[in-house]
Amino acid sequence: MKKLESVNYKGFIWPVIIGLILWFMTPIKPAAVPVAGWHMFALFVATIIACITRPLPIGGVSIIAFALTVLTKTVPMEKAIVGFGNASIWMIAMAFFIARGFIKTGLGRRIALNFVKAFGKRTLGLAYSLIGVDLILAPATPSNTARAGGVLYPIIESLSQSFGSDPKKGTERKIGSFLIFAEYHGDMITAAMFMTAMAANPLVQTLAKSNGVNITWVGWFLAALVPGIISLIIVPWLIYKMYPPEIKETPNAKQWAEDELSKMGAMTLPEKLMxxxxxxxxxxxxxxxxxxxxxxxxxxxxxxxLLLCGVLSWQDVLHETGAWNTLTWFSVLVMMAGQLTALGFIPWLSKTVGNSLHGMNWILVLVILIIAYFYSHYLFASSTAHVTAMYSAFLAVAISAHVPPMLAALMLGFFGNLMASTTHYASGPAPVLFGSGYVPQSKWWSLNFVLGIFYLVVWIGIGSLWMKVIGMW
Incomplete structure (x- = not known):
């Protein structure tokens, strides 16, 4: 090794400054917050800011945060290390490996091509077919980045190229721009529909349980079913109208899919086992x-x-760096967020905010909390980090304001996914799809802003009524 790895040292400036300011404000902290709780708050805020400024990848930031948390004696090692044993986080890691099976065997690609073959005569139908693949894969793929980036993006890229749509040639609007953006939102919606469709959703279940709300897989799915289906039907059409492709008929897509399937041949044994x-x-x-x-x-x-049948090898598991990366940083952030509660900061914050909303109608409280939760995502580069930082506090405030607990828990859970309708760095799939170059940043932000309003109206309005109909609150 002759050259050091790149470190964005400027990215440490704001986390360090704000962290130190908060730390040394301890003498004037609220009386109801213990010293350790305030110190944990300072460390947590500094860590979240570092996740935004990115002096190091989020895994590196989390390791430094873990070391500082223990070094400052804010949390003893035996309690800090517990985060790495969180069952929900291990489920996420396992799911990365399962997603690898779809990619390695080619089953995900085969499913996508069959949808294109069946529904791809028009560009809008093509978008629906691709989102349909996402919907099928979603329940068993808690990495929405793996779905959008690992399975569907290669298909969209191939389709776009086959129609002469290439951002390098200035022809991205032919078909690629529309398909990329439609898949981004389709992936976001399917992530909101299943508890096992995005990394942060199982965390939501864990945090909700700590607030006395028990969310089941079936309960989550049933609650999200109607607003989810409405969104899956209307959103691609809205994108089609707001950001129309130049090519609206795609008669060649079916032939292209048939050719690709022909090249793949019959289903292999690994695909069948998968x-x-x-x-x-x-x-x-x-x-x-x-x-x-x-x-x-x-x-x-x-x-x-998968290992027993030989679909995956242990080397496949070891090389799935996304899983190990998520396991590392997620465990640290979950531990820190948990200690905010254990050390008294979250209970104080919830009580304070709850008192400020005292006397308000609980419906208004829920709407205010969700809107604040949604638009604060402009400050986050990770949906999971955002959920870790704010979900528990907002849920506690909602419950203290007499919002039906299950309604509050699930609504905040849904918007932990839908708030990705903001920026080009909002979630894992965003940098993959935006980075393809098909959609400029100005369009990405402006279209997301409009669709964000749609999600707020449909999921709060229709979603709440649907949950009432099925007796969930």
Whole structure:
């Protein structure tokens, strides 16, 4: 090694300054907050800011945050290390490995091509077909980045090129821009529909449980079903109207898909095994709460079967860096967020905000909290980091304001995904799809702003009424 790795030292400036200011404000902290709780708050805020300024990748930031948390004696090592044993986080890691099976075997690509073959005569139909693939994969792929980036983006790229749509040639608007942006939102919606469709959703379940709300896989799905289907139907059409492709008819797509499927040949044994194990995992996630198998165990079983059958090798598992990266930084942030509660900061904040909203109608309180939660995402480069930082506090405030607990827990859970309708760095799929060059930043932000309003209206309005109809509050 002759050259040091690149470090963005300027990215440390704001986290350090703000962290130190908060730390040394301890003498004038609110009396109800313990010293350790305030110190934990200072460290947590500095860490979240560092996740935004990115002096190091988020994994590196989390390791430094972990070391400082223990070094300052804010949290003892035996409590800090507990975060790495969180079952929900391990389920996420397992799911990365399962997603690798879809990509490695080619099953994900085969599913996508069959949808294109069946529904791809028009550009709008093509978008619906691709989103349909996302919908099928979503329940068993808690990495929405893996779905959008690993499975569907290569298909969209190939389709776009086959129609002469290439940002390098200035022809991105032919078809590619529309398909990229439609898939981004389709992936976002499917992530909101299933508890196992995005990394932060199981965390929502864990945080909700700590607030006395027990969310099941089936309960989440049923609550999201109607607003989710409405969104899946209307959003691609809205994008089609606001950001129309130049090519509206795609008669060649069917032939292209047939040619690609012909090249793939018949389903291979690995694909068949992957399909069977996928169904096993899905069934276990659906019925697990009734037979005593939680989501994490179901994911372990699925991975074990993939290894046992030879679909994946242990080297595949070791090389799935996204899983190990997520396991590292997520564990640290979850530990820190948990300690904010354990050390008294979150209870104080919830009580304070709850008192400020005292006397307000609970519906108004819920709307205010969700809007604040949604638009604060402009400050975050990760949906998971945002959920970790704010979900528990906002849920506690909602419950203290007499919002029905299940309604509050699920609404905040849904918008932990839908708030990605903001920036080009809002979630894992965003940098992948935006980075393809098909959609300029100005369009990405402006279209997301309009669609964000749509999500707020549909999911709060229709979603709340639907949950009332099915007796969830």
């Amino acid at each position: 399909a069977v194990i996928f169904v096993v995992a899905l069934v276990l996630w659906i019925v697990g709460s009734f037979i005593g198998i939680d989501a994490t165990l179901a994911a372990f079983i699925a991975l074990g079967l």
